[in-house]
Amino acid sequence: MHKIPKFHYYFLHPKFWLIWIGIGILYVIVSLPYSVIYYLGIRLGRMTKYFLLHRMHIIKRNLDLCFPNLSTKEKKDLFNKNCESIGMGVLETGMAWFWSEHRIKRWFKIKGLKNITQARKNKTGILLIGIHFLTLELGARILGTLNPGIGVYRPNDNPLLDWIQTKGRLRSNKKMLICTNVTGMIKALKNGEIVWYAPDHDYGRKNSVFVPLFAVPKAASTIGTYILTKIAKPALIPFIARRLPNSFGYELIIFPNKKNEVPLNTSTDMIKYINKIIEQIILLAPDQYMWLHRRFKTRPPGEPYLY
Known part of the structure; x- marks a missing residue:
């Protein structure tokens, strides 16, 4: 059983000093006015094109695979905007970890809380x-x-970052569960809790089905949503937090409960439906999605690697 990370004096070892310096710089930056954070985040993102070359290749490949009908210019524009969002994402992580509740609420518009x-x-x-x-x-x-x-x-491989990340997330969560703890998720749902779950990444061949996602006809997609829904019978509520243009803050959209719409005949039927929801939500802010991950790395037997 994975235990929630705790602080250890070992984290003060010189091998961690660069991380502490980085976290300190992040804390100082996100303490600045939001207009300054936005300015710095966009420019940090533009710099990633020259340093994260492998990730840049993955972003371009994902855009080619998912949106083959976009023009070269449209894909280039989306790529550039996505790079800017990567820089903002770094600073937004600091905002999530270090901002006060009052400041968080000040910069968010919320739609659909009634759902x-x-x-x-x-x-x-x-x-x-x-x-x-x-x-x-x-x-x-x-x-x-x-x-x-x-x-x-998913626990971070670096123990210090794992502690910092978890400490930041526990500022607004009752507890944290490791992503492999399906039993814990089911128990929490049966007890009436709210469980945050992201089924949109490629988690490998085990417990996955190959169903369409955008223009990719066979994308490895976890059946975790199906298992949790079939056993715990929770409400299914999608949501998105997207950045508004020109440093005007953020919008949290909470969608209506999809429980009665989701087909539960087979895991394949359900995950096809879930992927359609994922597509619709991504299209609300495609420039802000994590295209830098190899979403289609797992292939059906006999099919070529896509990256």
């Missing part, structure tokens, strides 16, 4: 369908501020 309120009246658990946007940490923070729940996460 969670109504679902809670039924006294069932709520499975929040999250998407890996670059605003991920910030969106989770505002959601947790409004309705504290259970965060699902």
Whole structure:
């Protein structure tokens, strides 16, 4: 059983000093006015094109695979905007970890909060369908501020970063569960808790089905949503936190409960439906999605690697 990380004096070892310096710089930057944070984040993102060359290749490849009908100029514009969002995402992570609740709420507009309120009246658990946007940490923070729940996460390989990340997320969550702890998620949902879950990444061949995602006909997609829904019978509520243009803040959109619309005949039917929801949400802010991950790395037997 994975334990929630705690602070150790070992973290003061010189091998961690660069991380502490980086966290200190991040803390200072996000303490500045938002207009300055926005300016610095956009320019930091533009610099990533010259340093994260491997990730830049992955972004371009994902855009080619998902949007083959976009013109060369449209894809280039989307690529450039996505790079800017990467820089903002770094600073937005700091905002999520270090900003006060008052400052977080000041910069967010919220739509659809009634969808969670109504679902809670039924006294069932709520499975929040999250998407890996670059605003991920910030969106989770505002959601947790409004309705504290259970965060699902993958531990960071670096123990210090794992502690800092978890400490930041627990500012607005009751507890954290490792992403492989399906039993813990089911128990939480059956107890009427809100559980944040992101089914949009490639988690490998195990417990996945190959179903369409955008223009890719066979994308490895986790059946975790199907398992949790079939057993715990929670409300299914998608959401998105997206950055508004020109440093005007953020918008949290909470969608209506999809529980009665989702086909549960087979895992394949359901995950096809979930992927359609994922597509629709990504298209609300495609420049802010995490295209830098190899979403289509797992292929069906006999099919070529796409990267």
